[in-house]
Amino acid sequence: MERHVRLANKMLSFAWWRMARRAMCGLTICYLVGPLLVVLVLSFSSAQFLTFPPPAFSLHLYRNLLQDPRWAASFVTSLKIMIPSAAVATLCATAAACGVIRLNAKAATLVSVLILAPIVTPVIITAAAIYGLFQRLGLNGTIGGLIIAHTVITLPYVFITVSAALNAVDPRLEAAASTLGAPPLTAFRRIVLPLIMPAVLSGLLFAMVVSFDELVVSLFISTPEVQPLTVHMWSDVMGDVDPTITALSSFLLCISLLAVFAQRGVRLMLRRSDVDLETAASS
């Protein structure tokens, strides 16, 4: 009898814990997602100013966004920076990761720290340093300069993801490939690269997101003529607040979501091919 009471108490406290945990999770999610939802709702507002809740719904903010050529221009500028810098960062970081894994522990730590420096040092210092250097080189306010700066900033992210994947690849696989007759480059291309490809792709995506989202360094080295989207948004918000920004934010939110799903998709696709092989083998 007493045992049953104790058991019941135990289950009750267990239920309490479960409810508390759910509540905590719920609150956290609201805290994170709530502001995004508010922006999303506001972007469909008919008001000329930022007011919540919106008096009525309309698409006029989206019309504004499409009709103002400056938004489109800065969006294109952002893409022009993002694509080459993410590509170059991915190439360099992958090559660097492959090199670092062959170094002894001391040298590997040294080189890794150097490569990771841009995300370890405060952004404002990196920004000021790049600004100072580019001033001398005449790169401030050029697409080329922005691409170089973004490459430096995004490279560590790719380096981290690719290094992690490389560490998981058994070094004996490369050794085995060489005993089977594969020269070093072939062994890399046929064995190592396919195994780290998911990490390289997600590093690339990561680099694209970081570049597209980057504000501080871009703010230092861009000019009104060459202005990525983030800088444009920043200067727009600093003036009188045009609610068009909510439409733009919602648009960017959708792009981010797409990026996340794309990454999931890549993972799924890779797993699917395994499953296909399995079913083919068992049939």
Added chain:
Amino acid sequence: MSTLKLLPPRDRARPARAPNRGAVLELASLEKRYSGVTAVERVDLSVAQGEFVTFLGPSGSGKTTTLMMVAGLQEPTSGEMFLDGTLLQPLPAHKRNIGVVFQQYALFPHMTVAENIAFPLQMRRVPKSEADHRVENVLRLVGLASQNSRLPSQLSGGQQQRVALARAIVFEPSLLLMDEPLGALDRKLREQMQSEIAQLHKKLGMTVLYVTHDQSEALVLSDRIAVFNQGRIEQIGAPAELYERPRTRFVAEFLGDSSFVPGVVKRILGELVEIETAHGLVRGRDSGGLAPGNSVVMALRPERIALAKCGSGQADNRIEGTVHQLVYLGQSRKLMIGLHDGSELCALTASAESVFNPGDRVDLCWSSSDCNVLAVRDGDAGAG
């Protein structure tokens, strides 16, 4: 059919030899040193065509390092290696044409079984149709004919082992290296694979270098065994020769069980030596190069010791002891027998014949030719 071949005694001053005709693989004074540590020290070895040679030794004894130097995955500090008369060092691993089976198989996880096995053929630009044919043949040879489109992760350990073996022999290498290939398998499967490897070796007539720390595996598979200890080949010979006539205490201990009785050489009697021990004078076989006054140990195999009731033993050698412990091992019984100086010897008797109980006084008898007298070297452990 074992090919028995004894190398001449080591000679420090001898320069690297020219490749020996008839030997597939020739290692001459091969050495490997890492920052101050000698991993492999002056290894000399010649392996004949079709021979199965096993490197046996504890971990860290240099056997795998030697194998990896032959494969081209590690660089020797000094010495020379010849394969079919060609100096190996200048060739990178991918040009050596040596098949290697790695400890954890090292199969390519993103390729199917067939793709894994076809890989070395692709590297040699074998036409697709011929490659397919050869992959099919070798898969049949290792008994995996229906598994060609599976991924390695979908195979059992034993199957992965077979794929690794198939991949290493499909391109008909001049030499096959195997680095503890059965270490990850359970005992039953290991024994099955041992006999399959032995059959395959017979069938294909390949030259094999095999690394293991499992003495029974070495005894079952090998034409010759090279016992490695602290970077050197302690002794090399046919399995029976190593077991019957170990030249050092290490070999006597590592290959099979031995009990040791310390003593001092009293006189040399042709093949035999007489030694003075705490239990009186006994005789055994000279393991080579002993002289009166040398400190030695007598190595006794447990199954070569005959037990008799105290006072009734008849043999060349006889000492007295007390049964301390009996261990039942199924087909035999192990007896731990205490001697009067506090040391213990181990003896084996057939279970059915065992009539002794703990506390019984017994005679331990053995024939002089069944016991080897080994010189005591620096670094050997004390009485065992």
